[in-house]
Amino acid sequence: MPQPQATPSQQQEQLPVSKEQVIQAIRDGGMNLVQTAEKLGPHLQRGNLTTSQIRNIYGMVKRMEMREFNPHEFALLKPKLAYAAKRARARGAEDLKQVLSWAIDEVGTDSQKFLRFVDFFEAILAYHVAAGGK
Amino acid sequence: MTDERTIWLAALLHDIGKFWENIPPADVPSELRAAQKYQHEAYGAWFVRQYLADWTGDLQAVEQIIVKHHQPSLSDEVLVQIADWLASYERVQAGQEEAGGRGKRETLLRSILSRVQGADAKLYHPLQALKIDRETLFPLPEDRAPLPDYSRVWNQFLQELQKVPSPHPRSLLALLFKYFWAAPSDRSYEDIPDISLYHHLVATAAIAVCLRRQQLSEGELATLGDALRTLWSRQPQTPAQQAILNRPVALLVKGDVSGTQDFLYLLTSRGAARGLRGRSFYLQLLTEVVSEWMLRRLQLPLTNRLYAGGGHFYLLVPYCERERVDELRTQIAQKLWQAHRGDLSLNIGAVPVAPVDFVSSQMGGEGFAKKWAEVTQSVESRKRQRWADLGAEQMAQHLFTPYDEGTTAEEMCQVCHGEWKAGEDTTDEGVRKCRRCASFEQLGMELRHCEYLLRFDLPDQTLSHPRPTWQEVLRSFGVEVHPLSRRQDGGLQLPSVPGNAQGVLLERVGDTDFLNEEALDLAGQLHPPVSFDFRLLGEVTPVDAQGNVVDYDYLANASQGVLWLGVLRMDVDSLGQLFRHGLGNDATLSRMTTLSGSMRLFFEAYVPSLCREVNERGREKVYLLYAGGDDLFVVGSWSVLPVLAQRIRDQFREYAGGDHVTISAGIAIEHEKYPLYRLADDAKHALDDRAKGLGKRKINGREVQKNGICFLGEPLGWEQFSEVDYWKNELLAMLQAANGEKKVSRALLTRLMEISQLYRANRRVQQARLRRGEIDEGQFRSLVQHDRWRWRMVYHLSRFAQRYSGQEQALQELKEALSQKGLIQNIHIAARWAELLTREGG
Numbered sequence: 009m010p011q012p013q014a015t016p017s018q019q020q021e022q023l024p025v026s027k028e029q030v031i032q033a034i035r036d037g038g039m040n041l042v043q044t045a046e047k048l049g050p051h052l053q054r055g056n057l058t059t060s061q062i063r064n065i066y067g068m069v070k071r072m073e074m075r076e077f078n079p080h081e082f083a084l085l086k087p088k089l090a091y092a093a094k095r096a097r098a099r100g101a102e103d104l105k106q107v108l109s110w111a112i113d114e115v116g117t118d119s120q121k122f123l124r125f126v127d128f129f130e131a132i133l134a135y136h137v138a139a140g141g142k
Numbered sequence: 143m144t145d146e147r148t149i150w151l152a153a154l155l156h157d158i159g160k161f162w163e164n165i166p167p168a169d170v171p172s173e174l175r176a177a178q179k180y181q182h183e184a185y186g187a188w189f190v191r192q193y194l195a196d197w198t199g200d201l202q203a204v205e206q207i208i209v210k211h212h213q214p215s216l217s218d219e220v221l222v223q224i225a226d227w228l229a230s231y232e233r234v235q236a237g238q239e240e241a242g243g244r245g246k247r248e249t250l251l252r253s254i255l256s257r258v259q260g261a262d263a264k265l266y267h268p269l270q271a272l273k274i275d276r277e278t279l280f281p282l283p284e285d286r287a288p289l290p291d292y293s294r295v296w297n298q299f300l301q302e303l304q305k306v307p308s309p310h311p312r313s314l315l316a317l318l319f320k321y322f323w324a325a326p327s328d329r330s331y332e333d334i335p336d337i338s339l340y341h342h343l344v345a346t347a348a349i350a351v352c353l354r355r356q357q358l359s360e361g362e363l364a365t366l367g368d369a370l371r372t373l374w375s376r377q378p379q380t381p382a383q384q385a386i387l388n389r390p391v392a393l394l395v396k397g398d399v400s401g402t403q404d405f406l407y408l409l410t411s412r413g414a415a416r417g418l419r420g421r422s423f424y425l426q427l428l429t430e431v432v433s434e435w436m437l438r439r440l441q442l443p444l445t446n447r448l449y450a451g452g453g454h455f456y457l458l459v460p461y462c463e464r465e466r467v468d469e470l471r472t473q474i475a476q477k478l479w480q481a482h483r484g485d486l487s488l489n490i491g492a493v494p495v496a497p498v499d500f501v502s503s504q505m506g507g508e509g510f511a512k513k514w515a516e517v518t519q520s521v522e523s524r525k526r527q528r529w530a531d532l533g534a535e536q537m538a539q540h541l542f543t544p545y546d547e548g549t550t551a552e553e554m555c556q557v558c559h560g561e562w563k564a565g566e567d568t569t570d571e572g573v574r575k576c577r578r579c580a581s582f583e584q585l586g587m588e589l590r591h592c593e594y595l596l597r598f599d600l601p602d603q604t605l606s607h608p609r610p611t612w613q614e615v616l617r618s619f620g621v622e623v624h625p626l627s628r629r630q631d632g633g634l635q636l637p638s639v640p641g642n643a644q645g646v647l648l649e650r651v652g653d654t655d656f657l658n659e660e661a662l663d664l665a666g667q668l669h670p671p672v673s674f675d676f677r678l679l680g681e682v683t684p685v686d687a688q689g690n691v692v693d694y695d696y697l698a699n700a701s702q703g704v705l706w707l708g709v710l711r712m713d714v715d716s717l718g719q720l721f722r723h724g725l726g727n728d729a730t731l732s733r734m735t736t737l738s739g740s741m742r743l744f745f746e747a748y749v750p751s752l753c754r755e756v757n758e759r760g761r762e763k764v765y766l767l768y769a770g771g772d773d774l775f776v777v778g779s780w781s782v783l784p785v786l787a788q789r790i791r792d793q794f795r796e797y798a799g800g801d802h803v804t805i806s807a808g809i810a811i812e813h814e815k816y817p818l819y820r821l822a823d824d825a826k827h828a829l830d831d832r833a834k835g836l837g838k839r840k841i842n843g844r845e846v847q848k849n850g851i852c853f854l855g856e857p858l859g860w861e862q863f864s865e866v867d868y869w870k871n872e873l874l875a876m877l878q879a880a881n882g883e884k885k886v887s888r889a890l891l892t893r894l895m896e897i898s899q900l901y902r903a904n905r906r907v908q909q910a911r912l913r914r915g916e917i918d919e920g921q922f923r924s925l926v927q928h929d930r931w932r933w934r935m936v937y938h939l940s941r942f943a944q945r946y947s948g949q950e951q952a953l954q955e956l957k958e959a960l961s962q963k964g965l966i967q968n969i970h971i972a973a974r975w976a977e978l979l980t981r982e983g984g
Contacts, residue, residue, distance in 0.1 A: 038921075042928040093355060136936035140944075 023103055024051050025112045029076070034114040037124045045128060048107060049135020055100025059133060059142050062092055062104065066129065073126045077119035089121050144207070144218045146354050147733065148444055151208035153350035154314075154343050155194075159186030159208070160221050161299075161325065161339065164292040174205070179212040183773040193300065197309035217360045225350035227370050228500040229342055229732055230327070249329035252336040253281035253799065254389075254736045259722040262800030267324040271298055271915055272654050272749045274678065280797055295321055305657045310646060310673035311443055318622050319341060319555060320654050320676070323739075343738065345446040345732035348458045349500065352392040355460035362386060366497060373498075373506045379549075390494035393461075393464055395436075395457040396517040399429060400485040400525060402453055406767075407819035408558075415693045415765070415777075417557060417768075418818075419683055420585030422768050424612045425486075427623060429455055432488060434471050435619040439601075448735050451742055452771025456517070459494070467492055475531035475629075480605045481615040491520030504727040511722045511729030518718070532665065555579055561609060581611035585625070586691060590683055593627040594634065594661070599645035600761050603975060625651075634660070637669060639932045650676040652750075678746035680769030682753040684762030694777070698814035700763045701779035703979035708780030708811035709818075709825040710787055713773035714741060714794075715804045715834065715848040724803070731961050738771070744797050745769045752790055756782050777818070780811035781979060787868065791851075791860055801841065804849035806833040811854075811978075828852035846885050856971045866972045869965060872956065876949050882947025891973045893938045897960075898970035903929040933962055 024047040033041040059066075065088055072081060086109055097138035111128055115121040133141075148295065159182035164983075166181070170188045178184040187205040188664050190198075198204050203218070210219040211226060243249035250266035265281035270288035272278065301320040306313045321341050325337035327342035352833050358366065369383035379387070433447050433455035440463050448456040459467060471490045478488055491515045501507020526531075555562040555576035556631075556699070567576045575583070603617040614622055624637045639646070646668050650656035665672035684692050698707040708949035714720070725733055749769040753776065756764050764778030766785065787807040794805045808829025832852035838845055841861055850859040858866060873894075879885040905926050912922045936957065943953045959965040 037928075038925045039928040042932055045933060130930070131933040134933035138936045138940035 021108065024048065025107065027060055031108040031114045033128055034111050034121050034124050037127065041124060041128055042131060045131035046135050048132050049105075049137075049141070050098040050139035052104055052132065053139040053141040055103055056098040057096070057100025057104055057136060058098075060142075061096040061098065061136070062089075062133075063090060063099050065092055066133065069126055069129055073123070077122045079117040082093050082112070082115065082122060108133070144200065144203045144350060147443075148198060148203045149207065149218055149221065149730035150347050150351050150445070151190075151194075151311075151352050152199050152204045152211075152218075153225050154212045154318075154445065155180060155186055155190060155348040156208050156222055156226060156346060156740050157186065157327065157339065158189055160329075161292060161296050162186075164191065164295065167288050174209055177206075178885070183209045183212060188202075193303055194309070194314075197314070217363055220363045221353050221358070222350055222362075222368065224363065224367055225346045225353055225496075226253040227367075228349050228497060229345040236524060243329040243335040244480045245335060245388070246561040248289060249326050249335050250284070250287055251324050251466060252325040252334055253679055254282065254336050254454050254733065254740050255797065255803055256799040257336045257728075258720065258737075258798075258803055259726055261753040261798075261800055262802070263799040267797040269295055269324055271295060272320045272323050274652065274654060274751075276748065276751075277766045279743055279748055281799065284630060287949075295325070302657050305662065306674065308501055309664065310670035310671065312673040312675055315344070315444060316656060316675040320656075338738055341732040341736045344445045345735065346449070347443065349392070351442060351446060352458060354932045356391050356462055358391075370497070370501070374502065376506060386495045388984040390461040390496050391494040392461055392514050393457075393459045393467060393492045394495050394517045395459050395467060395490060395492045396454060396521050397429070397433060397436075397488050397490045398454040398521045398525075399425060399486060399488050400528070401482075401484075402817070403822070404484075405486050415858055416586050416698075417579055417582040418586070418767060418777075419589060419681065419691065420587075420612070420764075421581035422680070423585060424454060424582065425587055426451070426768075426770070427612075427616065427658070428486075431616050431619045431621050431623075432474060433457060434621075435747070436467075436474075438620065439470055440466060444527045448731070451746070452773065454521075454622055454771075459492075461494060464492065464494075471531045472533055475529065475617050476536065476969040477605065477615075479532060479536075480530070481610055481618065482556075484529070489521050489524040489528065490531075491517050491522075491524050493517045493520055502730045502733055502812055509727065509729045510734055511725065511955065515718070515722050516728075520678060566607075567609070576609050577607070577611055578609045581613065585612055588625040588627055589681070590685065590689070590691060591627055592656065592679075593628070593653075594664070595628055595649040595651055596624045596637065597649065598640055598643040599647075600623040600640055600642050601644070634664060636664065636667060643670060645670060646672045648672050650674075652677075654941060678720040678743075680766065680774070682750050682764065683756065684757055684765050686762075687760050691924050693767075694818070697763060697765065697777065697779050702781040704780075704981045705814070705819065706739060706780040706814070706978070707814045708778060708783045708809055709821045710776040710778070710783040710807060710809050710930055711773065711822075711825045711829045712787060712805055712807040713791060713829065715806055717772050721802060741772045742770060743773065744794060745774055749774055749790060749796075750791070752793060753786065755789075756786055775822075777821075780809075783809050783811070784851070784863075784867070784975075786854075787851055788863065788919050789862075794795075801844055801846060801849070804846065806828050806836075806848050807851040807853075808833050809851070811852045828855070832857040853975050856966060856968070858971070866967065866968050866975070869956070869959070869969065869972040870975045870979075872952060873972060874979060876946075876952055877980055879975065880947070884946050885943060886946050886949055889975070890942055891977045893942075894973040895970050895977075897935045897938065898966065898973070899930050900929070901926075901966050904929045904931065912949075931966065935966070 025044050029040070029044050033044040053107040064082070065085065068085070089105045089108055108129065111125050115125050152743055162185040163182055167185060174184040174187050187209040188802060189202050190208065191201065195201050207219050207222050211222045214220045214223045219982045220715060250269060253265040253267055256263055264284060265289045266284050267744045268287050269292065270278055276742060277490065299317060303317055321601065322339040325339040327337045327339045328335055349954055359974055363381055366386045369379060369387045372379050372383060373387065402425055404417060433450050437447060437458060440459060443457065446458045448458055449600045474490070478486060495513055498760065499513050500512060505510040521889050540708040553562050554565065556574045557579040558576065560575050560576050567574065567595060568580050570580065581983045583933070588743050596614055598621065600617065600620055600622055602620045605614060605618045607614065614620065622640060626634045626636070629635050648665055654676050656674050661674060670869070683696065686692050698705045721734060721737065725737070746769055748764045750766055753764050753766040764776050766776050768775045776786065791805055791807065795801065795929050804827060806827045810824030812821055831850065833850045834848045836848055836850045836857050836859055838847045850857055851863050855874060876886040876890065877888060907927045908922050911917050917925065939953050941955045960969060
């Protein structure tokens with residue numbers, strides 16, 4: 009059955025993905041990861057997220073990827089995200105914080121899941137830019 | 143008993159009267175009519191009496207055999223009947239699905255390639271004299287082929303026959319080929335007309351000569367005749383019948399030149415391009431000359447050579463000559479050893495052929511394809527003991543004895559790195575060339591505008607020089623060859639006739655109009671009497687504005703984008719399979735020679751014209767070094783090679799009438815300083831190991847294998863290659879912005895290659911997991927599609943679209959093709975291709 013299209017204002021109100029979907033993306037990677045990121049990208053763009061708002065955090069994640077996975081360092085991402093989202097004063101940044109927090113919880117101490125987290129983050133940003141995000 | 147030559151002529155012409163049936167001659171003498179069973183026998187005999195009376199010393203015997211070959215009484219007549227049977231037992235009865243002939247007036251020759259297993263379309267050759275153009279060579283669907291005009295072709299044949307100044311079998315064979323190559327040998331409603339009259343006549347003549355020399359007694363011939371009748375009607379056979387059916391009457395001999403690869407390409411680049419053409423043509427000549435030398439030694443007519451081309455030949459030799467064949471093998475090995483010191487060898491294999499082998503398996507026989515495969519095996523096993531033919535003593539003498547005198551760098555040919563001696567060898571523009579290399583260059587030059595080839599038959603001459611020229615090698619096999627070139631005044635420069643010449647052959651090159659006024663006039667100036675023929679010349683030589691053969695740097699400089707050189711090699715896929723199984727139960731001698739002949743016409747006659755299309759005047763780009771048999775070799779500007787390969791493939795597909803017979807290509811490209819032998823090797827690897835390694839897949843519901851091209855190191859099915867070609871053009875359009883928009887930066891190509899790299903790396907990882915059983919097929923497919931490459935691609939292409947808004951639509955289409963249509967698998971090839979086409983300089 010075709011679903012009625014949500015209006016942009018409704019989308020701004022509601023995240024297009026559920027916590028379970030995010031957890032699934034981190035667990036399985038692959039299609040779940042791509043499809044979840046694909047939905048999030050345009051949503052965040054409409055929520056006025058800009059890459060400069062999260063550049064530092066993304067940079068940290070990429071640097072962590074280069075080194076051996078450190079769960080303690082990784083757990084510190086959550087407060088940093090919260091801080092960045094508050095500073096950004098954009099709904100998009102808040103939504104991203106929410107999604108990534110679910111993802112961070114799911115990673116825990118699992119290094120494989122961490123790698124999927126990096127991909128997930130990168131994919132969200134890619135689809136965000138593709139949707140016209142700056 | 144009648145002599146062999148008479149029997150040969152009668153066998154060769156036994157069915158020629160069939161052509162006259164449509165326009166029956168009114169004046170056939172009653173004594174001929176009285177003897178016939180069908181009409182064509184009397185017409186055939188009447189034709190010989192009217193037109194070939196002075197071609198035979200025993201006109202009456204020829205007439206009698208022709209007129210009685212369907213109800214023989216004398217043993218010669220029986221012999222020709224049996225030869226005809228062995229050649230024509232092959233005819234295949236039309237079934238419900240296969241169309242038979244349409245009677246005497248309307249039947250066209252069914253293209254043999256459209257008879258091969260798996261063919262969809264039925265194609266027919268329009269009835270006409272052979273000419274080297276597309277209209278003549280390409281078969282057509284039945285509804286587009288014009289109704290045959292038998293009288294026109296017959297009258298043309300008679301007219302040309304009467305121009306022949308002196309009788310010679312070679313001239314007659316050339317005429318039979320020219321006029322009856324596309325004439326069906328059988329036009330009854332029950333049979334599929336897929337064998338040309340020419341091939342039927344030649345096969346009958348070859349078999350007749352073997353039977354005659356085996357000296358079968360009258361009783362044996364009768365038993366053989368009865369045996370074939372019982373085989374045909376599937377009745378039990380007597381032991382005597384079985385014995386004679388399985389007793390060898392012939393040898394199928396195959397000769398194969400090996401070492402050609404090194405001989406052609408293992409040269410330094412100094413003058414290599416010029417010498418290459420000469421070397422390639424020499425190899426072709428050598429194959430022909432050696433096979434004819436064997437026939438002369440065995441006193442056999444040319445019809446007993448079933449095929450010569452592509453570095454190998456097949457002969458049908460009477461079985462009683464098997465020891466002579468062994469002797470000849472040794473003599474050939476010795477001559478070639480003297481000529482080439484082991485660089486080139488000719489391996490000759492032979493297998494016995496019994497009457498039952500000629501008969502198609504559908505008719506209860508063994509089928510000739512089996513013999514074809516056996517003789518190839520025999521050659522392969524001989525290759526493993528190359529030079530064993532020299533004999534033990536000679537081997538000990540030659541193989542383990544140093545033969546070059548000590549050489550310094552100053553005494554070395556700079557082309558082949560063999561010996562060079564001041565006084566004997568030459569220096570050309572400061573480059574030392576041994577007399578052999580110089581002679582190949584000279585031959586290459588002479589072939590540029592060669593319209594005729596003149597050949598004298600001589601007694602064999604002994605090779606005395608350690609570095610013999612190509613002429614000297616051929617003279618050791620009893621022929622002297624001269625390409626004829628035009629003088630300033632337009633006339634042809636004739637060489638002086640050697641005093642000991644025993645025969646002269648004048649061959650028209652690249653044109654079937656071989657009995658024209660000029661040729662006849664030339665022949666008038668020569669003695670002994672001249673025979674005539676024509677040859678296809680599978681070559682195209684690029685020349686500069688001054689008419690000189692160009693070197694590799696010239697070709698490289700004519701490229702678009704990066705100034706590189708390339709080699710293209712192509713050949714027909716699974717040819718052995720095609721011969722062994724393609725004709726199913728119907729594989730027989732003349733069907734197989736028709737099949738190889740058909741391939742040959744495409745490669746030797748048609749491929750050169752496709753190459754010429756690429757060569758623009760003053761900016762020639764390709765050098766067709768060789769096209770023949772079922773393969774080709776082109777050196778040229780790298781950028782035109784993929785286009786040429788695609789064009790040749792498309793045309794071959796049309797020629798064959800579908801995807802049941804396919805062709806593959808390998809292309810290697812490099813800067814012009816890269817040695818040609820490496821490039822030739824790389825292209826061979828690209829073709830043999832990569833393109834031919836393409837696995838089974840389905841195209842339009844048909845399972846195919848191979849059938850592709852390897853370019854830029856990547857094998858692709860043709861179906862994918864055209865997609866890559868399309869996207870290469872799209873990328874070029876973005877980069878060059880022909881639509882007036884802002885040009886997209888070349889960084890796009892780099893990004894695409896990076897994305898492709900990611901895709902392929904992930905694919906390899908997932909493949910390993912699949913192999914280890916960690917994931918199933920479905921997971922594999924999904925994981926390959928949903929990975930990092932995907933969002934990176936989306937990211938980069940979106941950024942490009944933002945930066946180059948005029949190209950947004952094209953980039954969007956690219957994005958869709960990559961993510962949804964599987965283009966990601968091959969985008970790196972398109973990107974690399976576009977990158978090379980837009981890069982400047984070497």
